[in-house]
């Protein structure tokens with residue numbers, strides 16, 4: 001067994017392989033200091049919870065404590081590999097400062113109490129508001145980190161028992177555009193492709209997707225293909241010099257906010273050069289002619305003027321896409337959190353539709369998720385969707401769900417799409433949402449324009465319930481804080497980006513009085529005395545497995561059909577991709593293999609929306625356009641961003657994440673190896689911009705937008721000139737004296753994509769000024785990632801002895 | 815030519831719609847979807863006004879005397895009274911404004927319809943193409959106002 005510093009080498013050793021071959025296994029593991037594998041009492045099956053890749057692992061338990069993790073070689077997703085966050089992240093759960101008792105606000109301060117008291121307060125306020133105003137006073141804002149069973153239960157309580165329309169997840173910040181783009185093109189959510197498409201593709205296009213940092217194990221798979229025979233060629237669209245950009249055959253760096261203009265030019269070229277699969281288009285799509293007309297004048301020269309990408313490079317990119325035999329595309333936040341998010345992401349689908357690149361090995365689309373269990377919020381309906389990918393404007397779907405729940409149809413609000421997160425916040429701000437229940441997320445750091453968010457969360461008249469595992473910037477504002485159990489302390493399932501379902505079992509007990517989120521939701525339901533139509537307690541289930549069985553019935557016959565799955569079946573082997581049914585007990589690798597979609601008017605999850613205005617398409621209109629349920633090619637015109645750099649704020653500000661942290665660092669900030677790799681906020685500046693502003697590596701600078709400012713050290717990087725990047729992970733719980741000048745969201749604009757309602761974190765304008773020269777220090781930014789410095793002499797990011805992890809590569813590694 | 819009247823009419827109402835959209839964008843800075851999308855949609859109306867002016871000039875109409883941006887809105891606000899009268903309640907005021915916007919867009923839509931019919935009657939291919947190109951965007955503006963009404967009204971009524 002070999003050891004490797006996985007902070008210095010986030011992707012581990014190479015195990016090269018060729019097209020069509022199986023990805024070799026490599027088992028990664030990490031155990032607490034002084035613990036040897038033979039000391040471990042038991043290994044408990046689970047999967048990773050700090051990103052969306054869904055890497056299977058086993059949790060090592062000794063003396064009823066988690067002492068480490070090891071990848072599962074049998075699993076289709078990771079073949080034993082783990083990323084740095086998973087190798088080290090579990091240590092956070094044992095922090096001494098976990099929340100272990102409920103808290104209630106008394107005379108302005110949060111004080112410890114017992115569960116009965118805390119839940120009574122919540123129940124009493126819920127009842128009062130239901131009597132006074134009705135369901136519209138109550139809202140739920142959940143996470144991308146709970147388990148399927150928990151989301152399903154929350155959806156049943158919110159949309160069913162209470163009947164409020166206001167329920168969303170912070171997956172809105174993350175995967176809303178993925179879901180919206182899939183619905184626009186294919187009539188229904190559901191990832192068409194599979195991670196195994198990487199094994200077969202000859203061209204891989206990554207759009208605004210820094211896979212190397214967001215899904216490190218998936219990127220290892222790409223690196224292994226690149227190291228093997230007959231490697232794929234890579235197209236990277238990103239304004240930062242990410243590790244992906246460095247490996248790419250072609251890297252395009254459009255100005256922030258101009259993705260749609262670039263996509264339209266790529267489609268223009270593909271059509272002009274007739275690299276179109278006309279048979280596929282004819283047989284399986286509607287709307288092609290609209291696209292042809294829309295992009296007819298949108299030449300690479302037009303796009304060059306908008307995006308600042310040379311027309312020649314755009315032509316080369318179109319050639320790469322148009323010449324691919326097996327094209328895999330992946331999309332993430334560079335598109336999803338940017339101007340015209342859905343319209344741009346849909347054009348990636350369009351490239352695949354016009355080229356007939358769907359449903360066969362290597363030919364697939366991955367509209368990615370960021371968070372580990374984001375897929376489940378969508379399926380279960382704990383975000384702005386209806387349970388089981390049902391269509392909120394199809395009365396039959398609503399009636400069907402009411403039947404599954406055994407509730408009255410009128411009980412389920414369906415007079416409009418469920419209220420999205422930013423609109424929930426607006427209702428809280430204007431006082432019509434009066435109880436907000438936040439679970440497992442930290443809006444006081446993660447939402448845009450924090451000054452506003454803090455004010456509205458602290459508003460008198462808003463009763464704020466926060467359920468989490470640590471005290472956060474959000475719990476600080478709460479009226480009631482409920483201590484939750486986390487991964488390894490509770491049982492449930494979750495599903496990754498490519499539809500792979502994993503079981504995650506309870507390995508140890510939660511600390512103190514902390515409880516599983518599922519138990520908290522069910523306890524609330526019982527105390528509220530919710531009943532179904534027959535007077536039985538609702539929800540009718542009582543624990544994780546019975547919730548899963550109930551969910552299976554809700555998913556039956558829908559695209560995300562789980563009926564062939566059981567806890568027993570998920571134990572021991574590999575994760576399984578839905579749909580999984582009696583007819584397909586092994587799951588389904590790729591959707592749409594036969595060119596058939598879930599897009600028929602009576603089946604589809606959505607009739608779509610206008611890509612510019614966001615207005616939902618009316619059912620009759622949809623039925624006329626797409627009577628036979630084909631894939632829909634939707635075109636859209638480019639519009640300039642709503643906030644553009646100007647004289648006063650000359651830079652485009654982009655926020656995003658780094659490899660070593662997750663979300664607002666409540667976990668990763670408590671892990672020594674991860675925290676040391678990226679201890680503080682920084683700002684990335686292009687060399688030419690830095691020179692002009694007289695700024696050098698490590699100088700303390702201020703970045704300011706019209707809304708707020710951040711003080712940080714400067715990293716001079718290869719980022720596109722005119723663009724500044726600030727990581728969004730850093731808030732105030734460990735800020736040590738820093739005052740509201742650390743979180744990137746102090747600066748971001750309140751604006752969202754009208755189609756997916758995803759907030760835009762990649763199109764704010766900002767200015768920059770030097771505060772203090774470097775005093776010999778460099779920026780606290782990793783050197784291993786997109787934040788790599790241009791200059792020599794910056795100390796390399798390493799993990800030292802504590803960063804060493806086991807790596808069992810068998811034969812053939814190098 | 816009488817078709818000039820139709821041209822003038824649609825140009826006048828488009829200009830009015832642009833004014834109305836911008837007014838809403840200004841008025842509802844904190845309703846950010848309205849604020850931003852109204853601005854995007856006002857741009858469409860500007861483009862239409864611009865193209866109509868060019869068409870009018872080709873038809874010998876003096877576009878200078880026609881509507882330009884800044885000219886008053888679409889006549890008197892339709893149905894300013896009743897339940898939706900903009901009172902002190904900001905939620906109701908927003909619904910009233912969206913309703914007005916919807917009706918204004920509907921007016922423009924009718925004007926495009928009339929222009930299209932006129933263009934057919936006088937066999938003016940260019941005008942027909944213009945109305946065929948612009949009219950769908952008017953319908954999208956209208957649908958947007960309607961959609962926002964549908965989404966925002968339940969919360970207002972439920973209080």
Ligand code: SF4
Nearest residue numbers: 173174370371657663
């Ligand atoms: S960092 Fe947050 S928003 Fe970004 S992908 Fe991850 S979970 Fe989503």
